[in-house]
Amino acid sequence: MDSVIEVEDLYYTYRDGTRALAGLSFSLPRGCRVALMGPNGAGKSTLLMHLNGIYLPQRGKVRVMGQEVNARTAREIKSRVGLVFQDPDDQVFSSTVEEDVAFGPVNMGLPPAEVKRRVDEALAAVQMEEYRDRPPYHLSYGQKKRVAIAGVLAMGPEIIVLDEPMAYLDPQGKDTLLEILDRLHRRGTTILVATHDVDMAASWADLVVIIKDGRTLAQGDPSLLVREDIIRRANLRFPLVAQIFRSLPELQLEAVPYTVEQAAALLRKILAGRQT
Numbered sequence: 001m002d003s004v005i006e007v008e009d010l011y012y013t014y015r016d017g018t019r020a021l022a023g024l025s026f027s028l029p030r031g032c033r034v035a036l037m038g039p040n041g042a043g044k045s046t047l048l049m050h051l052n053g054i055y056l057p058q059r060g061k062v063r064v065m066g067q068e069v070n071a072r073t074a075r076e077i078k079s080r081v082g083l084v085f086q087d088p089d090d091q092v093f094s095s096t097v098e099e100d101v102a103f104g105p106v107n108m109g110l111p112p113a114e115v116k117r118r119v120d121e122a123l124a125a126v127q128m129e130e131y132r133d134r135p136p137y138h139l140s141y142g143q144k145k146r147v148a149i150a151g152v153l154a155m156g157p158e159i160i161v162l163d164e165p166m167a168y169l170d171p172q173g174k175d176t177l178l179e180i181l182d183r184l185h186r187r188g189t190t191i192l193v194a195t196h197d198v199d200m201a202a203s204w205a206d207l208v209v210i211i212k213d214g215r216t217l218a219q220g221d222p223s224l225l226v227r228e229d230i231i232r233r234a235n236l237r238f239p240l241v242a243q244i245f246r247s248l249p250e251l252q253l254e255a256v257p258y259t260v261e262q263a264a265a266l267l268r269k270i271l272a273g274r275q276t
């Protein structure tokens with residue numbers, strides 16, 4: 001089976017006794033776009049820390065491209081799985097933007113010309129080239145977030161994991177990020193995004209994994225996001241497109257659309273039916 005990430009019966013309890021993960025299991029196919037969802041405190045960030053070896057399993061297993069994450073492999077796993085933290089202040093710390101983005105590639109031991117090429121490309125991808133000589137701590141939160149993303153892109157990881165990447169980005173910043181993610185997806189990168197944004201998850205993801213109380217509540221295609229039982233149990237809401245069609249029971253739809261494209265196709269069909 002071509003699973004790029006396998007999580008098997010994973011448990012994690014913090015020092016103060018808070019159990020964050022309690023028997024979590026799921027697996028992800030290579031090259032997919034995954035939305036990881038679930039209520040506040042469900043264990044999403046704790047899980048992400050396991051995917052690149054920052055936290056090691058206390059019980060259960062995490063495998064990345066067939067390689068088990070443990071103390072011996074954690075370093076190698078970190079270069080294969082790029083993690084963009086929820087808060088860029090946890091990630092951006094060098095004295096200039098350029099240095100910050102170069103940090104990973106330099107640590108990987110790449111030659112200076114290759115480091116420069118990667119930094120240029122990553123800064124261009126997040127549209128931050130003009131800020132390269134600026135100290136990151138003077139940037140806005142959204143700009144720092146872009147720098148943090150550039151730092152991960154510059155390492156060229158096979159899997160990219162982003163914790164709430166859309167938070168604090170302006171609408172254009174969100175579109176830019178989605179374009180970056182689409183480009184990476186076309187190159188075959190597996191992308192996992194932890195998000196509360198149901199509209200983004202519905203329109204972007206191939207696969208939705210919903211967790212609650214440190215366990216998997218559901219996993220499947222985004223049509224999960226129009227299932228009333230799941231929405232209720234996971235403290236989610238229906239995608240806006242689905243909300244509109246759910247408010248029109250007279251249409252007697254068998255399947256409620258949840259993306260703009262699906263809604264447009266349905267409306268075209270309805271309009272065509274009227275004309276005949």
Ligand SMILES: Nc1ncnc2c1ncn2[C@@H]1O[C@H](COP(=O)(O)OP(=O)(O)OP(=O)(O)O)[C@@H](O)[C@H]1O
Nearest residue numbers: 014016018019020039040041042043044045046047
């Ligand atoms: N350093 C820590 N020490 C103790 N408990 C923690 C720590 N970090 C997280 N927790 C607890 O672990 C549980 C899972 O937290 P986590 O941050 O993984 O959830 P999350 O799904 O990412 O939440 P959110 O949607 O709010 O970002 C919560 O109960 C949280 O309070």
